[in-house]
Amino acid sequence: MAQPKPYQQALRWAEERPNEIFLRQIINRQFKDFTYSDAVDQALRIVSALRGMGLEPGDKIGLISKNCAEWFITDLALMLGSYVSVPIFPTAGADTIGHCLDHSEAKLLFVGKLDDTKALKETLETRSKLPTIAFPYPTIHCGYDWGDLIAQHSRAEVNPEHQDDDLMSIVYTSGTSGLPKGAMLTHGGFAWSSQQLINSIGMREGERLFSYLPLAHITERVYILGTAMMSGICTAFPESLDTFIDDVKMHRPTLFISVPRLWTLFQQRIQQKLPPAKLNILLKIPVVSGLIKKKIAQNLGLDQARVLGCGSAPVSAALLSWYEKLGLHITEAWGMTESFAYSTLNYPFREDKIGTVGNAGPGVAMRIAADGEILVKSQGLFAGYYKNPEASAETIIDGWLHTGDIGDIDNEGYLTIQGRKNDTFKTAKGKFVSPVPIEKRLFELSNVEMMCLVGSGMPGPVLLALPHDFPNFDRARYERRVTKVIETINKELESHAKIKGVLMIKEPWSIENGLLTPTLKIRRHLLEKKYHDVGAVWPADKLVQWED
DSSP states (O other): OOOOOHHHHHHHHHHHSTTSEEEEEEETTEEEEEEHHHHHHHHHHHHHHHHHTTOOTTOEEEEEOSSOHHHHHHHHHHHHTTOEEEEEOTTOOHHHHHHHHHHHTOSEEEEOOOSOOHHHHHHHHTOTTSOEEEOSSSOSOOSEEHHHHHHHOOOOOOOOOOOTTSEEEEEEOOOSSSSOOEEEEEHHHHHHHHHHHHHHHTOOTTOEEEOOSOTTSHHHIIIIIIHHHHHTOEEEEOSOSTTHHHHHHHHOOSEEEEOHHHHHHHHHHHHHHSOHHHHHHHHTSHHHHHHHHHHHHHHHTOTTOSEEEEOSSOOOHHHHHHHHHTTOOEEEEEOOGGGTTOSEEOOSOOGGGBTBOOEEOTTOEEEEOTTSEEEEESSOOOOOBTTOHHHHHHHEETTEEEEEEEEEEOTTSBEEEEEEGGGOEEOTTSOEEOHHHHHHHHHHHOOEEEEEEEOTTSSSOEEEEEEOOOTTOOHHHHHHHHHHHHHHHHHHSOGGGSOOEEEEOSSOOOTTTTSBOTTOOBOHHHHHHHHHHHHHTOOTTOSEEEOO
């Protein structure tokens, strides 16, 4: 029997469970609910509207918005209408938005919730002929309004049966270097990956999902949207970043995925109320320990979460161990756009495997090439890069996805990632340094918010670090602590990899200043370029310098 597709399952739930709540959008601190029947009804009306505009099956259609109920409904509509979706990160700059629209030859753009519309306005000024549809939230002026289209059109009579290799979506990777490439994702790969996750985690009716990481990114699209449609799981969406924790508390998800940056921010929030020394004492008192753990989980809205996840960027083992002591077991997972984000999982959670990204999920084969690169094979691989056969041929060879990540597999099949092949840099001494393992170790030893080790062409590696913003910050005391940490790690490193200096960064790296990708990965090559001259002339008598 053929694997059902997510859109087919959505139609099924609308038939079998029409009045059950599928999507919950928080607006003005209240849930606006959509039943399965509502979601399918609106999706089919949108298909009619698109047909009425002359759009044909196979046409590419863009979508730029923060997560919301209408994002799910639009994706469902595009699947039902046999269109190819082109999701764009809501934080993307004008160059990226323009590249995604032009390269994909998008015939229309859905516009939803955006914190900043400047980049989109700039993009559309030179593309005035591109039709636009506005979701029902304050946004830029568009040619069509979502509510009007729903009201003016009847349900389309469509019930497609897409083949596994039919193109479903072009997802532009948030590359840490250069313009994003368009990964071609098929209906079959999407359905298979979503179902494998459901099987692996044991997702079932009655679960609650919370969708806030960008849906333009493959992890959220598969782990949340894909599994929600396939299994019929109620999913809520936050109102805003300012109300985020309260929004999580309103929904109390049973499955919750985050990224290292946010787990770190949650940790800081907890430590502001309970300093580490006090917390450690309380956790040693039997009855109090249980109460503290329960209270912390409740304050994060995660007291009913049976699975917690972390992915998208390297995370410190020390951070995961810290949460584990609080009774919050965070499953680390690893995958890529090119593997539908499904490759490895540390699930069921094993404390002794913290620091790995888990073992290969069911249906996934994995091995390490002679040069250390991780290779993956499964039914959930992408179909290549759109209009880029050369890159496609370099990425999938003999059925194996060449991931570009370096790692090793232990005797139980658990994978540890050492970093990206192209992250490795060569110092002026002609020796190669792999920065990610060093950074992970530094996170364990130090208290910095962000860090990045650079050193290409420099006399030695230089650490760029953003210190936590403590009240009554004592710079001299902080320098002494940093010096101690660097002395400790330098004893563990080979001579060519020893850290020559630490530059304390003034301004945080962000998506807005282009130094973080939309999934909060650091763009190392841009930092290398920006600070190359500082590293090249680092004074021999100074370990720590502060950026002016």
